[in-house]
Amino acid sequence: MEFKPDSTTYKLILLYMLDKMEIPLTENSILEICSTQNDWINWMECKDILAQLIKAEFIYKPSTDNEEDRYNITVKGRECVSQFYSRIPKSLRDNIDQFVVDNKLNFKRSQEYVSKYFKNEDGSYTVELRILEPNIAQNVFALSIKADSRHSAMMSCKKWKDIAPSVYQYIYSKVIEN
Numbered sequence: 001m002e003f004k005p006d007s008t009t010y011k012l013i014l015l016y017m018l019d020k021m022e023i024p025l026t027e028n029s030i031l032e033i034c035s036t037q038n039d040w041i042n043w044m045e046c047k048d049i050l051a052q053l054i055k056a057e058f059i060y061k062p063s064t065d066n067e068e069d070r071y072n073i074t075v076k077g078r079e080c081v082s083q084f085y086s087r088i089p090k091s092l093r094d095n096i097d098q099f100v101v102d103n104k105l106n107f108k109r110s111q112e113y114v115s116k117y118f119k120n121e122d123g124s125y126t127v128e129l130r131i132l133e134p135n136i137a138q139n140v141f142a143l144s145i146k147a148d149s150r151h152s153a154m155m156s157c158k159k160w161k162d163i164a165p166s167v168y169q170y171i172y173s174k175v176i177e178n
Contacts, residue, residue: 010041010049012088013096015058015073015081020100023108024070033107038099040092053077070111113164117153120146125153129160131168141168 005013014034018025025033030050035043050071053059058077061069073081085093117127124146131141141164147153 005041007045007049009087010045011053011058012081012084013040013092014046014049014053015077016085016088016093017096017100018059018071018073019078019081020096021104021107023104023111024072025107026070026111029107029111030071033099033103037103038095040096109161109164113161115157115160117147117150117157119150124148125150127153127156129156129164129167131164141171143167 014030017033017040018030021033027047027050031043031046034041034046041049050059054061054071058074058080059071060074061071088096112132114130114132115128117125119125125148127145127147129143129145130139132138133140145156147156
């Protein structure tokens with residue numbers, strides 16, 4: 001017999017995933033996890049369920065002035081999923097658990113180590129590199145650098161997720177600790 005989830009089960013799947021991830025996620029990350037990378041919830045239904053869970057106060061988005069809100073599970077949401085998680089088939093819970101083990105660090109990095117670039121009037125590019133406080137999406141560290149070409153700007157952004165911790169640690173030790 002094939003498992004056919006209803007709206008309530010979809011809500012539990014989303015809550016279960018957020019509970020297991022243990023980090024606030026952007027809407028795009030939630031959609032990517034639940035719909036694009038996995039076929040747990042279809043994309044449109046996932047957007048609707050996210051809105052319903054926010055309205056029901058099972059998920060909250062902290063008010064920040066950051067360009068992309070992050071969503072996290074509330075105590076009420078954790079209590080709900082802890083009472084009703086058995087409505088999610090064990091095989092799907094195992095699949096979610098394994099996905100979290102395999103991907104949590106990548107999602108954490110993609111949301112904490114943010115980079116973007118834009119073209120300046122003189123033809124150069126400004127690269128903005130930031131490290132965000134994960135729970136409130138507030139800058140812990142921000143650096144703007146000028147790049148001569150679009151390629152250099154793109155490569156800087158691409159490298160940032162891997163080198164952000166060591167750059168931050170180095171600057172912190174030289175500026176704050178001394």
